[in-house]
Structures are given as structure tokens and as C-alpha cells.
Amino acid sequence: MLNNKISKDKVVLSINSLQGAGAERFVLTIGAAFHKLGFDVHILRFNSKVEFTLDGNLTYHLIEYDRYRVLPKGRFRDMVLAKTVDRYIRKNITNPVLILSNLERSDNIFSYSKLPNIVYVIHNTLSLLHKFEQTKKTKGRKDSFKSIYSKNPCVCVSNGVKEDFIKQFGNITQVTAIHNPTDREVVQKQASAFVPEYQNYIIHVGSFKEAKRHDLLLQAYAQTDQSLPLLLLGQGKDQIEIERLIRELGLADNVKLLGFCENPYPYIKNAKFKILTSDWEGCPMVIPEALALGVPIISTDCESGPREVLPEKNLMPVNDVNAIANKLKLAMQDPQQFFAEFDESLLPVVAAEKYLDVVKYKN
Structure with a gap:
């Protein structure tokens, strides 16, 4: 050093x-x-x-x-x-x-x-x-x-x-x-800034844009029993379409749009698990941030990023609603099976x- x-x-x-x-x-x-x-x-x-x-x-x-x-x-x-x-x-x-x-x-x-x-x-x-x-x-x-x-x-x-x-x-x-x-110390400190009003939920953090595939996430979530609410943190050009899809799938009672949050870490820390459904990423920081907080995470196995920091069992095929739904169901039953260690090289x-x-x- x-x-x-x-x-x-x-x-x-x-x-x-x-x-x-x-x-x-x-x-x-x-x-x-x-x-x-x-x-x-x-x-x-x-x-x-x-x-x-x-x-x-x-x-x-x-x-x-x-x-x-x-x-x-x-x-x-x-x-x-x-x-x-x-x-x-x-x-x-x-x-x-x-x-x-x-x-x-x-x-x-x-x-x-x-x-x-x-x-x-x-x-x-x-x-x-x-x-x-x-x-x-x-x-x-x-x-x-x-x-x-x-x-x-x-x-x-x-x-x-x-x-x-x-x-x-x-x-x-x-x-x-x-x-x-990922600054683990800062993430952990900021995660204690407040306690969210929600409890026992799934969290997704990401801009409302094509790559993040909120549409797949919502379609997959609709196939579960929705026993855990889904919180979406983010904003972007596709938000109106996402809101329309939520209504169309009858998910308005269980999917909450919280907008952009400068400090998303309290929401991540208190989630049962985190999910990422992107078609492509560079190196999604939301994954090691979840790991730094000890939060289980599942992610699509998109072309770069997730597979380099997560075990294979935590990954899902890209653009496959049924596979995402099945992994969601498993995580909702037992989130801890998708826990992974934070890599200090990050x-x-x-x-x-x-x-x-x-x-x-x-x-």
C-alpha cells in the first residue's frame, strides 16, 4: 500500500x-x-x-x-x-x-x-x-x-x-x-442512517431503463405467491411503462416504487434479499454493496459482472421469466441459501x- x-x-x-x-x-x-x-x-x-x-x-x-x-x-x-x-x-x-x-x-x-x-x-x-x-x-x-x-x-x-x-x-x-x-466501511455506516418503514421485503436498486429489465422482474414476481413485497429504488425514462405493467399484472398492492434514494443502503440492509435481473451490466456495484451488508442476493448471469463476484447457485439465466420466477420462489422460502462473502479485493x-x-x- x-x-x-x-x-x-x-x-x-x-x-x-x-x-x-x-x-x-x-x-x-x-x-x-x-x-x-x-x-x-x-x-x-x-x-x-x-x-x-x-x-x-x-x-x-x-x-x-x-x-x-x-x-x-x-x-x-x-x-x-x-x-x-x-x-x-x-x-x-x-x-x-x-x-x-x-x-x-x-x-x-x-x-x-x-x-x-x-x-x-x-x-x-x-x-x-x-x-x-x-x-x-x-x-x-x-x-x-x-x-x-x-x-x-x-x-x-x-x-x-x-x-x-x-x-x-x-x-x-x-x-x-x-x-x-465498494467501500464496505462507508456502506455499513450509511446503512444505519435510518430504519425503513417496510419490513420483510425484496429489494431491487437500479434505474428504470432497458438494461435493468424491470419488466422481467415484475412478470416473474407475478408468478410467486408475493408473500414478500417488492421494493423498487430508482428512477428513469421507463418509469411510466413500469407503472403501467404493475397495474396490468395486478401488483399494485405488493410492489412499491420509492424513487431515487441517495442512500439506498438502509433499504438493502433490511431486505430479506436483493435481486438483479439485468440483460447486461458492466460491474454492478449493487452486488458487492449487498455482500458488504451480509444481504443474500440473486442475479441474472449477464455477460459481465455478476458471475465474477457471485457463486453459480446465485445466478439465473438472462431473459428467462420462468427461471427468474423459480429462483425468486426459492429465495423467498430461504434467503440465506443465497448468502455470499464479500471479496476484500474490491x-x-x-x-x-x-x-x-x-x-x-x-x-
């Missing part, structure tokens, strides 16, 4: 905003870990929206993307923004030893940056997220990604994401897999040190 008394070398974490879920939570978690290691940590974002309590140990910067929408969309706009970002970092942060770029907007911009020590964090299985097998525009999209990601090292948040990346793009750059970190400081190795940092 690095010495906490190292000089205040600077780390920059770039992301569009701090509104969202997985990638945004990753930025704040890994940022706190770099601070713990003694670094001066800066969060750079392009949208002012924030849905999290911000860590006062980190420094926050905003370059408003909307101001550049008057420029033609695409390469020219990203080049102009890259020059602006480079000037801003050199003037206000000076010389970072590591810049982690997160998600597509940031990646597009930093692909034109002239700064050193840039690393892209690949948070999702790109072929599934962008439907490479289903769109006629696949070649152009893949060529665009190759152009972006060939310019700097890439860190994929799971082995599955890494395998997909290499399969789709080849050996275009240095590619490493580092699992998303602790944030361990992950932060691995990111430093990517740029061969020497203190």
Missing part, C-alpha cells in the same frame, strides 16, 4: 455529471480512496447536476457543456472542448499524475486532449449497450469507438467487459480489468492502487 504521507500529487476524475448511479458512485468512491492515499483529488464535470452528498475532501470543477452546443455536434465540438479542458486543468489543477475519464461524453472530449496520464474507464459491455448486432450503423459506431479508445489505456470494470472490448475492437490499446470498488484503496499501476505511477 502507498504511504499516506506522499506529496500531494493530483488526480483528476472526469464525468458528465454527478447525477445517476453506477459510474457516478464509482467516481466519488474511487476519489475518496485516492484522497485516503494522500492525493489531491479533483472531480471535473460538464453538467452541474448533483444527486449525491459531496465529499468535502475532494475539489469540484465545472465546465458547462451546454455553452458549446452552438458548435457543430461531433468532432469539432469535442476538439474545442478538449482545448478548453486542457487549458483549464493546466491553469487550475496543474499536472495530474492520473486522469480517469468516465462515460462517453468525457471520453469523446479527452480523446482530443494533449495531456498525459489519461485512462478511460469502460463502465459497460459496449456491444450490448450500443446494440452492435442489431443496428446497420455498427461499423461506423465501432470505428468511432476505435478512434477514441486507441489513444489512451483503457480500464474495464470487469473481465466480461474487457473480453467484449477486445472481441469488438481488437488489441487497439492497453486494456486492464479492475472491478468497481476495497477502494486496493482498486485505486491498481489504477495507479496502469500509468506506472511512482511516489
Whole structure:
């Protein structure tokens, strides 16, 4: 482990905003870990929206993307923004030893940056997220990604994401897999913030979007005796459709939509078990967070993430309502059979040190 008394070398974490879920939570978690290691940590974002309590140990910067929408969309706009970002970092942060770029907007911009020590964090299985097998525009999209990601090292948040990346793009750059970190101590502390009004329930945490497959979850849940209520934490563009499906399946009395919750951990801690029904993920942080709280969890065996941190018995086939329903029934009868241990290699400081190795940092 690095010495906490190292000089205040600077780390920059770039992301569009701090509104969202997985990638945004990753930025704040890994940022706190770099601070713990003694670094001066800066969060750079392009949208002012924030849905999290911000860590006062980190420094926050905003370059408003909307101001550049008057420029033609695409390469020219990203080049102009890259020059602006480079000037801003050199003037206000000076010389970072590591810049982690997160998600597509940031990646597009930093692909034109002239700064050193840039690393892209690949948070999702790109072929599934962008439907490479289903769109006629696949070649152009893949060529665009190759152009972006060939310019700097890439860190994929799971082995599955890494395998997909290499399969789709080849050996275009240095590619490493580092699992998303989970701060067990913080999760356990925040889980005691309050006691939910609900008792004896199943919990699902995730945005209402296509990948999460709330529709499968609800259809499977409808096949059970519904003896345990199902709580859904999250928000998103598909919420109206999910609400319609709940009514259509007659589940309104047993399925509760609680919206976005900055601190979902008390709900997770007090659940009988947690469920994930996604078609694809990068490295779902909700799994190790449940494990950190000693909460049993079942998950679809999607292409990357779950199988790397859960035993086989905890997994279900993707896109199979009956299989999900059967696993739900088993978990409702005996949740503890799906308990699994937390893997300490997922602790944030361990992950932060691995990111430093990517740029061969020497203190």
C-alpha cells in the first residue's frame, strides 16, 4: 500500500455529471480512496447536476457543456472542448499524475486532449449497450469507438467487459480489468442512517431503463405467491411503462416504487434479499454493496459482472421469466441459501492502487 504521507500529487476524475448511479458512485468512491492515499483529488464535470452528498475532501470543477452546443455536434465540438479542458486543468489543477475519464461524453472530449496520464474507464459491455448486432450503423459506431479508445489505456470494470472490448475492437490499446470498488466501511455506516418503514421485503436498486429489465422482474414476481413485497429504488425514462405493467399484472398492492434514494443502503440492509435481473451490466456495484451488508442476493448471469463476484447457485439465466420466477420462489422460502462473502479485493484503496499501476505511477 502507498504511504499516506506522499506529496500531494493530483488526480483528476472526469464525468458528465454527478447525477445517476453506477459510474457516478464509482467516481466519488474511487476519489475518496485516492484522497485516503494522500492525493489531491479533483472531480471535473460538464453538467452541474448533483444527486449525491459531496465529499468535502475532494475539489469540484465545472465546465458547462451546454455553452458549446452552438458548435457543430461531433468532432469539432469535442476538439474545442478538449482545448478548453486542457487549458483549464493546466491553469487550475496543474499536472495530474492520473486522469480517469468516465462515460462517453468525457471520453469523446479527452480523446482530443494533449495531456498525459489519461485512462478511460469502460463502465459497460459496449456491444450490448450500443446494440452492435442489431443496428446497420455498427461499423461506423465501432470505428468511432476505435478512434477514441486507441489513444489512451483503457480500464474495464470487469473481465466480461474487457473480453467484449477486445472481441469488438481488437488489441487497439492497453486494456486492464479492475472491478468497481465498494467501500464496505462507508456502506455499513450509511446503512444505519435510518430504519425503513417496510419490513420483510425484496429489494431491487437500479434505474428504470432497458438494461435493468424491470419488466422481467415484475412478470416473474407475478408468478410467486408475493408473500414478500417488492421494493423498487430508482428512477428513469421507463418509469411510466413500469407503472403501467404493475397495474396490468395486478401488483399494485405488493410492489412499491420509492424513487431515487441517495442512500439506498438502509433499504438493502433490511431486505430479506436483493435481486438483479439485468440483460447486461458492466460491474454492478449493487452486488458487492449487498455482500458488504451480509444481504443474500440473486442475479441474472449477464455477460459481465455478476458471475465474477457471485457463486453459480446465485445466478439465473438472462431473459428467462420462468427461471427468474423459480429462483425468486426459492429465495423467498430461504434467503440465506443465497448468502455470499464479500471479496476484500474490491476495497477502494486496493482498486485505486491498481489504477495507479496502469500509468506506472511512482511516489
